[in-house]
Amino acid sequence: MINSKKSKIWYGGDYNPDQWEKEVWDEDLRMFKLSGIDVATLNVFGWSKNQPDEDTYDFGWLDEMMDKLHADGVGVCLATSTAAHPAWMARKYPDVLQVDFYGRKRKFGGRHNSCPNSPTFRKYSVRMAEKLAERYKDHPALLIWHINNEYGGAGNCYCDNCEAAFREWLKERYGTLEAVNRAWNTGFWGHIFHSWEDIVLPSGLSEEWYGANGRTETNFQGISLDYMRFHSDSLLECYKLEYEAVKKHTPDIPVTTNLMGAFKKLDYHKWAKALDVVSWDSYPRFDTPHSYTGMMHDLMRGLKEGQPFMLMEQTPSQQNWQPYNSLKRPGVMRLWSYQAVARGADTVMFFQLRRSIGACEKYHGAVIEHVGHEHTRVFRECAQLGAELQKLGDTIIDAKFQAKVAIVFDWENWWAIEMSSGPTIDLRYVDEAHKYYKALYELGIAADVVSVEADLSSYDLVIAPVMYMVKQGVANKLEQYVQAGGSLISTFFSGIVNESDLVTVGGYPGELRKLFGIWAEEIDALLPTQRNRMIVSAGTNGMKEEYECGLLCDLIHSEGAEVKAVYGDDFYQGMPALTVNKFGEGEAWYLATSPEQAFIKDWLSQLCSSRGIQPIIQNVPEGVETTIRYKDKQQYLFVLNHNDQAVQIDLAQVTGTDLLTDRSLTGGEVELAAHDVMIIKLS
Structure with missing residues (x-):
């Protein structure tokens, strides 16, 4: 179980009360209760608010919100806030700033904007994580730690610190320059290295360039491949340092960071070994094949050999960062949420709970829209799902998946x-x-x-x-x-x-x-x-x-x-x-x-x-997805209709009870409405 403090599928998402005046907070909590939200992710980007200068830490807003949420029965997924360093840090310690593919030093801006091998970043990010853990280690609202956020979401870094760290990484991996030269076939084009200091990072200034197809091209695949490994390992080391800082004070609280499906830059199989729980952010497009979304859920579940995972983020309706940000049609948010549950998720969480009013995510969907009240289609659908998850209780929690x-x-x-x-x-x-x-x-x-x-x-x-x-x-x-x-x-x-x-x-x-x-x-x-x-x-x-x-x-x-x-x-x-x-x-x-x-x-x-490997139900209509989760000796059959119209499904000999409607099913044909779901507790 992800965390026994809430023995049900967690329901909630990213909440940024630090972006709002306090009079909004109580209204948010009222609507959380109406929608069944029982987990809020706090402090994802709170670093500059929590630490206004090098020596000052102020967690007053976070203290108040942790207490308020707990009083209302809402648990907290507490982030360490280290996904964007404060402006003062960039000004005072420029080593924290990344250097891009062409050797240009960045200025303060964006997010994921820190060099992973910056001594400054590592020092202050670990200190922030430890201060949070010291402060909230006994807080009853704390359910899980959320380290940083979507690691690797910005460009790679090519600074001098990274170059020096790359050489040390190579020494640990290969031991000798001779082994490096063999691995990279440096006899080609006269690239033989006779000193560790001769090795430079592969970039637009050395071995690589951006090809016409948008991919990074390289003269030496061995060098670039090792840099990819090194970059993934560098960010993983940053995660591990914060992991150790919070575990020192909260050894029994699980720790995660949100992954991003088939995200190319990071070797998630290696990362998963350092996560207590896998969590990920699912953002299919309007036209993403449902099979592709299913594969991403199964990829995330497979990272820890079938252990249930967290759906950390999805949108209640539309996104803001794709070329065409379509609305989720009625019923689709609920359907896609259950698709995640069907494939191993024990949480359903959103980005975001209330829409921001400014900057680049102000048009990203939220449970609470800009209008600020509960009388919206999106809120009604969220409230319906919240009620259903409350009804399911712990029935499916920790259920496993079996495949041949x-x-x-x-x-x-x-x-x-x-x-x-x-x-x-x-x-x-x-x-x-x-x-x-x-x-x-x-x-x-x-x-x-x-x-x-x-x-x-x-x-x-x-x-x-x-x-x-x-x-x-x-x-x-x-x-x-x-x-x-x-x-x-x-x-x-x-x-x-x-x-x-x-x-x-x-x-x-x-x-x-x-x-x-x-x-x-x-x-x-x-x-x-x-x-x-x-x-x-x-x-x-x-x-x-x-x-x-x-x-x-x-x-x-x-x-x-x-x-x-x-x-x-x-x-x-x-x-x-x-x-x-x-x-x-x-x-x-x-x-x-x-x-x-x-x-x-x-x-x-x-x-x-x-080979005797049979489908769960024979001859299901096109656009209907079926899976089974197993818990003890009980089986739960999920039937999901991705079609825009109702379908007839022949359950054949399948009998049981639909947990969402309490309808008794005795086999034969049943109708499933457009974008509807059945969770059948099999007899």
């Missing part, structure tokens, strides 16, 4: 793929992973999204798309998984490099060659307008005879693998496009190209069926 399929997702692999100098700028790792998740989602088959370090033994099918980087020990781990009876899928552009982005010689897919029973001789990059075809072997159940493919085509030769599909066009017509290799008790599939979505769905449907 896993998708492997690796941040360092993502970095390496997208800073590779070829073979195509159109290869996007997250998109490729989502293709497989989307197919499973539409089939109604549960999937975990897991680290390359995860224990795979409980899964019948593991999908590792575009496993370009094969880290030390991973090939052996995958061999053991398949040898013991598991089914593994990987794809084109896999097994190419090690964790230093050095090519594994001896033929692609490198260390995976024996497992997949193939040799990939060449890799063809197709233009966006080009397509090839996959001709599927006769007798493959549930598959069409041919499908389109594109993006990349590995030209592979079987070395014992059975060919299941071949290319239909070009000079490599007839060469294998899909193979399966029997390995021990299991099998390893290699898909040598990126096919149309219909192929992936048909193929996974056939594979899952042959």
Whole structure:
């Protein structure tokens, strides 16, 4: 349980009373009660108010608000306020200011504006965290600590402090300059380093530039890859310092910081090890595929091996920072909230509880709108959800998720793929992973999204798309998984490099060659307008005879693998496009190209069926999502209708009680209204 002080799904969000006069506070608390809000996140950006100069600390407003919230039955997610340093600090200690990609020193402004390796920032951020912990360690409203906010949301830093810290990081990682030179292949272009002081950060002044596609391009992938690791580790070290400061005084209070889904800059698998609870901010666009949002929830749940997570932020209605900030249509906020709960969230929280009147977030949605009263559509919907969460109580709290399929997702692999100098700028790792998740989602088959370090033994099918980087020990781990009876899928552009982005010689897919029973001789990059075809072997159940493919085509030769599909066009017509290799008790599939979505769905449907992996409910209408959470011996089936119209759903033999309506369900067909939800306690 995230925190036993509130044995229900937490409901609330970011609250900034420091932006308002005190006469507004009591009105806010009145509306919190009306809407069922029972948790408020305080002090996210309160640093400059709490510390007006180097020697003065003033927590008077926070004392008063902590007491007021507790008196009204509202718990506090207390932030350490360190996501934006005060102006006086930037003026007095310029080392706290970041240096950008082109070597320009920033001035005070924005947020996430501190150098993570600044001694000043680390000193004062830790001191602020400790003062808060000392002050509120015994306060009955305190539920959880919220360190900083959305780490990494600004640009990377390229200052002298970071450069010096990077050299120390390299010494710890590699030990010797000789090992660094080997890892980076510095014999290329005469880059051999003979002194640690010769190493500079990769930036727009050295090895990197911004490409036409918006990606960072680099001359030396090994250097840039290590800088990505270093930057993630630097911010993580800042988090850990504050974590230790609050844990010293509140060892039993959990600690988190809000993550951002598939956020490229930070290796969240590494970060999750330092979090007591994973929390994240979910901001899908109006047109974001529901499967993609589902994958992000599952990615966050998978960071701590299935432990329930916090939905720390979502908007009650519209956002302010996207190109087109559409309203959430009636019922959608409730629906998307339950989608998070269905996939492992034990909190439903918003940014923000009251709309700001100035600056860049004044048009970001809130529970309490600018009109200032409860007579709005958004408030009514929030109040309805608050009442339902109160009714659910602790029924679903701490319920787990079970899946027989896993998708492997690796941040360092993502970095390496997208800073590779070829073979195509159109290869996007997250998109490729989502293709497989989307197919499973539409089939109604549960999937975990897991680290390359995860224990795979409980899964019948593991999908590792575009496993370009094969880290030390991973090939052996995958061999053991398949040898013991598991089914593994990987794809084109896999097994190419090690964790230093050095090519594994001896033929692609490198260390995976024996497992997949193939040799990939060449890799063809197709233009966006080009397509090839996959001709599927006769007798493959549930598959069409041919499908389109594109993006990349590995030209592979079987070395014992059975060919299941071949290319239909070009000079490599007839060469294998899909193979399966029997390995021990299991099998390893290699898909040598990126096919149309219909192929992936048909193929996974056939594979899952042959392994006894069944959807929760058969033949659900398009746009209907189903999941199950498990608690002790009880199962809770979530059925979510993402359609703009009502649908008929055949529950077949499913019986139970809808916890939201108390309706008894005895199987057969039921109607589910547009954007509506059922949570069925199964009999």
